[in-house]
Amino acid sequence: ISTTPGLKLINGRGDAEAAFMAAGGCLMKPLNSLAVLHGARGLTNAAGAIIDANRNEIASLYIVGLPSTSSIRFLPPHGENNLIQNFGRFIKYATEYTKAPRRSISTKQMERTAHTFINKIRSAFRTCRELPYGSVLLGVPQDVLDNTWLPKSLLKPYVPARPKSFKCHNRGQYAELRCLPGDLSAHHLRRRRRRCRFAGWSDG
Numbered sequence: 001i002s003t004t005p006g007l008k009l010i011n012g013r014g015d016a017e018a019a020f021m022a023a024g025g026c027l028m029k030p031l032n033s034l035a036v037l038h039g040a041r042g043l044t045n046a047a048g049a050i051i052d053a054n055r056n057e058i059a060s061l062y063i064v065g066l067p068s069t070s071s072i073r074f075l076p077p078h079g080e081n082n083l084i085q086n087f088g089r090f091i092k093y094a095t096e097y098t099k100a101p102r103r104s105i106s107t108k109q110m111e112r113t114a115h116t117f118i119n120k121i122r123s124a125f126r127t128c129r130e131l132p133y134g135s136v137l138l139g140v141p142q143d144v145l146d147n148t149w150l151p152k153s154l155l156k157p158y159v160p161a162r163p164k165s166f167k168c169h170n171r172g173q174y175a176e177l178r179c180l181p182g183d184l185s186a187h188h189l190r191r192r193r194r195r196c197r198f199a200g201w202s203d204g
Helices: 015-028 040-045 047-055 069-074 083-090 107-129 142-146 186-195
Strands: 034-038 060-066 093-096 135-141 164-170 173-179 201-203
Touching (some): 015 034, 015 047, 015 060, 034 040, 040 047, 040 060, 040 083, 047 060, 060 083, 060 107, 060 142, 069 142, 083 093, 083 135, 093 107, 107 135
Parallel strands (some): 060 135
Antiparallel strands (some): 164 173, 164 201
């Protein structure tokens, strides 16, 4: 992170502090910042901060480093069983990547594995940007984070899909609402129709 152009690494000096700092940055803009936390101890120390951010509907992402895939059979004490899944009950969404690439696999298999990993990360980013906002958790094993195994051809700049516009007729005036793909659930459309019940909807 510290060597990637455009990114700034800040030592939060504590898991809860790092989670609060990330949420504060996201108040200005969704996904403006994120926190990288240690597995079991770090996530449990930051639990209150992450749940607070979720309750305040802040679009924040937390990457949690999990024990390496070779250490899973020793859980605990190297970690906690079903940590990400259980914590996900208190926030908007939680997911984890559980497979580490093997050196013996072919180049095509490695590319497929890398593509799956990148899609998992991008999916977490997309979910974080979707309404209603809240905390999103992504667990990644240590050996997946530490090793250099992603093909450079897959590390292209990520350009999210353009938001879709809707126009609400408000007594002769137009109020434009922009929504990212996936935002347009029936619940949100119903809620927005109630706000503009004196007018109809039209695609922008």
